[in-house]
Amino acid sequence: MTVGIIVSRADSASVRIGEQLRERADWERAGTGADGASEEAANAEAAEGEETNTESAASADDVPAPVARYVREGFELLAFEPWHLELDGVAAAFDDPDVVVFASRHAGETGPLLTAHFTGNFGAAEHGGSDRALAPACPNAHRAVVRALAEHAPEGYDVGMECTHHGPTEVGAPSMFVELGSSEAEWGDDAGAAAVADAILDLEGVAPETERTVAAFGGGHYVPRPTRIVEETDWAVGHVAAEWCLDDLGDPREHRDVVERVFAASGATRAVVDGEKPRLRDVIDDLGYGVVSETWLRETTGVALDVVAALEGELTGVDEGLRFGDPAREAGADGAEPATDALIVDHPDDLWADAHSVDPDAALAAAREHALAYTTEENGNRVAGDIAFPDADAYDAYVDALVGLLREKYDEVGRDDGTVRITDTAFDPAAAAERGVPEGPKFGRLADGAAVEVDGETVTPADVARERTETYGLSNPSEGKGN
Template structure:
């Protein structure tokens, strides 16, 4: 069930609450067991959603989930204040250091990364044309909510807080969360959820991950949050504990960095959180995490050059094979992009060098197909250059008939333009004699062992 918190102390929240009540058919009930100021009194319910109003500001509402009837996700309808003009935004709550605005020092509410992704999408769908949509770092309380939660906000000043179109957009986005799970599905004992580290208060890199990959993002520690953590933590162990708790509250076993914070990366690795780059997030999109783990174990990690092919998400059994380096080099020399594409089409994964730009192998290929599809496609690429390419005695033989300068030299042809014309297949005249280029051509065979 989705729980919605409206604060009477927040003008924007009240306007969003009014729009929420207009956007759905609600039933009303009276809760006499709680004071009206604490979410009692009139309670509004519709399919899978419950809305309650509170007198206090959201960030002072500790344990607020207890007011609702067994929710699994809670949303605070709120205002956003800042110098950001028209903005609709969403974020999780907690404190990496001392708590200045609600909650406890170094503690975090449980994030809802999957629902957060959906609400950012929904805000983009419903936002008035002049409003930007974004996400923020983790920066205030409450830290004791009781269920996965987040703030969904109208910003950034009174004009926007009173804008009915903005309030309506936020209301619709919140209602779109009915039935949405707080977390991404569990895969291989983990989830596609990230702890975000670094960057500014607003988080365009992590928003890009949300919009362009199948990964989600929980708590985000902006650079200033990390500075707060360093100032507040008494020792290294306390700092590591806060980072561990932030990952746990994000449901994340992975941390994605923006910028360079080697000491934070080391701390996270020491508490069992894997630090990854954006390349990892993008490469593993669409690939089951169990398969990612198995292929990284058998070959190399993504950060060391592993890349995934088109078969990674569809084939359960594979074998690891090699291809001749000279064959890959020759095909790449003819058409580098086509060579890469044929490898991607035929493999689950393959190893690269030079930041993923040069394919080297080994290759994980489907057991039933083996490496034959790759070899066939590489053969087709070679045929663009060579007269013929055949498979004989365990090797590819690429044949071409080409100008041989040594034959021309032996025949007394002077070097210069006439060499060039013969090499281009044109006849030349020497001492009044017309000489055909075929006279100086020789068949060459290049062999690629398979």
């Protein structure tokens, strides 16, 4: 696994990041065919250059020769004179990199910001690369670098992601920009540059791609939904077409090839879409890719995809209320495939509702702890319907957990193979009325366990209590729906 790093001497922030990279790790200077000026001199030269990294890309077929080369285990750092955007095909200058990182400036009205994004053009190539072309993304490495930027960011810096924009579009390897922004003050800030350098160095051994990748469509340039997905789930995000990118694209039905390229260049089989966008959704469906919700990505985090597919097929979809329990996530972690042998049973809805009245959080926790997956209502707050377990023992443990909650409420709770029976002695309004107790405060005191006086006679709670028995039926695990 080799990370190729590009420093542009036309970019003062890039030069500063390069200096921090070399200070923070041991590198060996390698021959480049050109000695090149010192990085300190390049800093001074870059200060006189352009203030944006969106210059038009050069159209030369050959990759410019690097002016400096440094190597260490797992990394190769090359410095070039041209802007990053002019470096189409630059992977050929490295020794077979797995991923290429452009250490770059970010320019904008965003304050101190560390950011990362992929490159490409959904319409005309106004800032490097080719029209309607996308460079191969590295979603897993990108997720790692965004999280590392958050870890290393100095006080006062925000961390975020951007949509896919500008060139180059023909890098020759999976690639991304990792940027220091957003003005000259930050471009010369050693602390900000060090944070970017540390995040890049943290990519050691990180694979560029992952099967848990989605493409994203819609939203603003700084992509809040994809950022949440990367920061808060185990899903990575490939190319992102923000609203303005989709405007550049035009009617997706006329540019199906570009939409398909988004998935191919991202290594994604699913997409998240902000807003309705029926034409885009139809094209995505026609191409054979699925559109999923942010909720789906959150709920499937940690669950093997074959387990997700099997349990959604057996029960219902996540967007219809399916939730996964800890056993499903544990199975995903060790590579097991329990869903094909899942025990599917009718959920004891009434029993659960009674336990929920004792402790709502504990009742939900019982399902999460013991079930592979369970159907829910009320935005996931109530368990109802079918439920899947790894085996009959897990089902028994679940019922026992609910029974334990009921014992906090009732005088006696018993369980046999097919039922849970509760016995309770409680205030009986009818019996109180027979003893002449008027409805109102005295009813309340008796219900709370206090005696009251009625016409000179003492009425105790025991006088107006009645024993109540209720039975909840249970599914027979040997007759589970999944067997």
